[in-house]
Amino acid sequence: MSDSRVIESAVGGPGLTPAGVIETQALTKRYPRGVTALDGLTTVFSPGITGLIGANGAGKSTLIKILLGLVSPTSGRASVLGRDTAVGAERIRTLTGYMPEHDCLPPDVTGTEFVAHMGRMSGLPATAARERAAESLRHVGLHEERYRLIGTYSTGMKQRVKLAQTLVGDPRLLLLDEPTTGLDPGGRAAMLDLIARIGGEFGISIVVSSHLLGEVERICDHVVALERGGLLRADTMTSFTRVSQVLAVEVEEGRQELEAALTRRGLASRPDERALLVRLEGDATYDVIRDVIADLGLPLNRLEQRRRRVEELFRDDQAPRDDQAPGGAA
């Protein structure tokens, strides 16, 4: 029995629909006051981890509500795990775990009690709910702490409890709304690793909504980008990252000298605010920049892969695509 379970989880578990985990067709939602939250969105979310990115108001939360069957679309249709949201919402909610962005935990119960209760609310019998609550909390890295009141938890631990309550009902799909909100860099990294593990090892498809492209980039296989209720772009992660390799070099003084020296070494650069942007071709690019700066004896302030925020994806002139990256332009 245990052998078959090991194999099952290794191959990703049963129940994954082969094509799209989520499909939307001309999905439109207009609210009474004339606000259009979604405007003819047609897209497919593949199995695996998908980043759902967009600025605030792009339609991410409306999309999640429609997928959970909590809001009806004005027109168009959506299906989750092969079930139409208009008729199969209860089944969809049984098979889907949802982690809201904001605080949603009562402070005066223990982690284990809370997650077990949420397991019961997912339809598990009492004993199974208790067992799976303990297991889910262990998977997210809460051990002895689970017997403490949630009110005593750190932000990171609370985020883990929020994640554990999505796992307790053994979902096929997780919808995580900004799961790293409020976490420090270390907590962010740990949370992202955890999500990557759930998506990989546990074989659960995941949609992570975020406004930080950098996060999505680290763990996602696919990206769906929304803008003003419509689809901006849907693609695999690799096609996004390939075109977004840009280094920012910032020196205290002598930027022109540096630019000229880099050009002589075959590296085109483009000024951006106080920094120079250089296309990152590989580790060699770092070496060249290091050598050039050392030769010129310039005081280096900053050398890093440029932090891209999702807004850049939404500004055509800023998007670091091939034709606009400094190397391509020169």
Added chain:
Amino acid sequence: MSGEIAMSGDVAGPGGVIHDLGYQHYDGPRLGRAAIIRALCWHSLRSAFGIGRGAKAKIVPILTFAIMCLPAVVNAVAAARGGGRVVPYDTYVFQLRGLVMVIFVAAQAPELVSRDLRSHVLPLYLCRPLRRLDYPLAKFAALTAACLALIEIPLLLLYLGTIVSASGGGAVWSETRALIPGLLIGALWAVLFAAIGLVLASLTGRRAYATGAIAIYFFLSWSLASILIGVTGGRAGPVASPLAARLAGLVSPVTVLEGVRQWLGGTSPSQVPRPGSAGILYGVMFLVLLGASLGGLAARYRKAGVS
């Protein structure tokens, strides 16, 4: 079961030691929506009595229950000394019951709904197989059951304490016949108190405000009804009261319940004038209060958002 294997870490199997098995899918039974509602109702009923909460959460439920049982205990002692039953079933001890119920509902209705609003836990219910109105339905059923326990258990104690000292089957039968209308009136109390308490508590996530709102509503309207009954000559005596006095009880849920009791044929003496021909208005008012409260509760949760 499978969970135990994973929790215990390393397990000796036939092929050696299996280390952490990793994530395991659940292949056991999944309960339907009705069973989930029942589970939520049971969970809420327990928390209405502070079970599964800290010691502080148990103070009000235990105290109110103990106070509510006192008349039944006193009656049992009196009955044992040959005094017969001294407390009527249909009114119990009207003032005491009203006071205890207001305190219980003011303290415990917020426990059921306000704390969930405060901690924004509602989205986690809505994203599960439950439908929007299942949550308030379960909460209403739970608080009604809690109020029923608080009202009917003392009545049953009263009954037991009386029949233990009763002589003969005829006496027991007449006690039983007196008890049944009392239980029915008690059920009307439970339903109305639960509905009003929940709709007021669902307006705010601040527990103290919710408790205050409920207590103020019940006590203020009750005082108002008493004053109106007084100034309209409702306390004149056994003679038929003027119409104004017979209508004065309509302003408060507690006196509405007394009016309904008398309209339905309850004969125990009351502080609310017999409504007489206005009796049906008390029945209508009961339904209006109940309907408005449940409608308000449904409206409150129909528009509750997921995030």
